[in-house]
Amino acid sequence: MALLYHTPLSPDHQSELGIDPPAALAMADRVRFSELDPLKHVNNAVYMNWFERLRIRYTQEWGLTRYALTGDGPRIVIRSGAIHYRQEMLMDEDYVVTCQCTGFRTTSFTLAQQLWAGGTLRSTFDCVLVLLNQDGDGRYPIPDAMIDRFRTVDGAKPDG
Amino acid sequence: MALLYHTPLSPDHQSELGIDPPAALAMADRVRFSELDPLKHVNNAVYMNWFERLRIRYTQEWGLTRYALTGDGPRIVIRSGAIHYRQEMLMDEDYVVTCQCTGFRTTSFTLAQQLWAGGTLRSTFDCVLVLLNQDGDGRYPIPDAMIDRFRTVDGAKPDG
Amino acid sequence: MALLYHTPLSPDHQSELGIDPPAALAMADRVRFSELDPLKHVNNAVYMNWFERLRIRYTQEWGLTRYALTGDGPRIVIRSGAIHYRQEMLMDEDYVVTCQCTGFRTTSFTLAQQLWAGGTLRSTFDCVLVLLNQDGDGRYPIPDAMIDRFRTVDGAKPDG
Amino acid sequence: MALLYHTPLSPDHQSELGIDPPAALAMADRVRFSELDPLKHVNNAVYMNWFERLRIRYTQEWGLTRYALTGDGPRIVIRSGAIHYRQEMLMDEDYVVTCQCTGFRTTSFTLAQQLWAGGTLRSTFDCVLVLLNQDGDGRYPIPDAMIDRFRTVDGAKPDG
Numbered sequence A, B, C, D: 001m002a003l004l005y006h007t008p009l010s011p012d013h014q015s016e017l018g019i020d021p022p023a024a025l026a027m028a029d030r031v032r033f034s035e036l037d038p039l040k041h042v043n044n045a046v047y048m049n050w051f052e053r054l055r056i057r058y059t060q061e062w063g064l065t066r067y068a069l070t071g072d073g074p075r076i077v078i079r080s081g082a083i084h085y086r087q088e089m090l091m092d093e094d095y096v097v098t099c100q101c102t103g104f105r106t107t108s109f110t111l112a113q114q115l116w117a118g119g120t121l122r123s124t125f126d127c128v129l130v131l132l133n134q135d136g137d138g139r140y141p142i143p144d145a146m147i148d149r150f151r152t153v154d155g156a157k158p159d160g
Helices: A011-016 A046-061 A144-152 B011-016 B046-061 B144-152 C011-016 C044-061 C144-152 D011-016 D046-061 D144-152
Strands: A025-030 A075-085 A094-104 A108-117 A120-132 B025-030 B075-085 B094-104 B108-117 B120-132 C025-030 C075-085 C094-104 C108-117 C120-132 D025-030 D075-085 D094-104 D108-117 D120-132
Touching: A025 A046, A046 A075, A046 A094, A046 A108, A046 A120, A094 A144, B025 B046, B046 B075, B046 B094, B046 B108, B046 B120, B046 C044, B094 B144, C025 C044, C044 C075, C044 C094, C044 C108, C044 C120, C094 C144, D025 D046, D046 D075, D046 D094, D046 D108, D046 D120, D094 D144
Parallel strands: none
Antiparallel strands: A025 A094, A075 A120, A075 D075, A094 A108, A108 A120, B025 B094, B075 B120, B075 C075, B094 B108, B108 B120, C025 C094, C075 C120, C094 C108, C108 C120, D025 D094, D075 D120, D094 D108, D108 D120
């Protein structure tokens, strides 16, 4: 079966690719030459671009905000993150990045992100995102509809 | 019809996408968030990454060299290029980059590259590439099989 | 004498560095690891970042616009450019990028940019920039004070 | 006093810049246009490039390896890291990145990295690095001279 790039992958499709359990959102792409460093593998900073790209798609798909692109909705900033590099990525490898909300508070939430390639977990990134008012002054509460979606679609639980 | 990413597009598929005439090699991808600059459009330097990426695929597909990836074959360097920006590229746009040899000499050749999106030509890049010995010392002659391929597949003619 | 980074270099300082003739604006920096590609030299696309960075400083210093940073003033876009790669750049090399206006019309102007390192000209980039209204709809005429500055400081002449 | 870029900053110079306590290695640079994203601040992935750049300088200065640049010495890979974003970075801000070893085992060590600007701590990155044989097959023990340097210069202690 051909790999579907740039499109949310169904749970079944994720399972076929060895992603277990399937994530709330998962999309595929392929390693590019410009992402390689002198060690001929994907540079460690590039993983952050991949994870961020899916987070932005996630906040759009979940209807949370389009601030980064259109200026509409609350501003979302990354507060912190823990990254693990398990196996390097090489030129032309196909990969899947995933995103899933694991917890939330009033104005922040936690995402678990993974990177898969060739049926192997290559990297994980767990991060905390904060919602801010557009003027950057003060926190913005997560809308109830989002909390609902975090609970029912992602299976997330309130933190703390 | 779904757009096929990261895969050489047939002449028919290129025609359906408005690429006229079809190029010797053409592949599709989609704009990413990390490629945007503060003006919320794709930064001018990113086009060079896109064009280079297809050139590397081209030199692999044509069997010319895999130097950049494996260290095998002659080294190819870009000597010069002329870029035209005709229309900006925005977030999430699908695009197709093309590559076609238009001329060659003993140790160098000329590629015409195009960027298409939404049936519109967005940018062109015409560049001259030079083959070098692996030690970087002295030129490397283009193999006869390549010259043949430049002529028959790309329709290129000898320069000068 | 220590090299002064991130600061406009005087004509005398430029001459001492072998930049002949000195340019209207010149600033120094150093090659970083993240700019290297698998060939362990600076990737060809990175040159475009370097040249753009000095162009933005140039448009600020000349008082032309701060659109890219603050949204004030006309929008400047690059229309086309010709780049020549003369000698590769390696890790930790110090370099100087220059910028000089060579010609202008009512709503566009031409810049000659150079890249110097170790007293050697490594690359040149000649490009055409266009001024647009902020809404992107229609051209914006170059202010008279700028034309004056192009003439007297850069020694530029009207084109066509 | 002028800020010294691209050069290890003395403990006194660090103190004057508000970096307290001074780190084993610290170097200054300035934010570039190409590092900004559509939110007009430095993109979160760019911090990883800045931290990595100083780590590479650190492994050179400490005499640990030059593998990334010359292929000599053991290969160093990043295993994991925790990043905190405390305050955003804006165009043209001067900043200082620091690096200090805080712990070590037989074949791995921990670095505490910080990002300072305008006398304020903007970000921290704590990461674990692993030494591998050049063929990537098996761990490489940290040389005794390095352990000594970690202890005496950085004040690091053995982990576990």
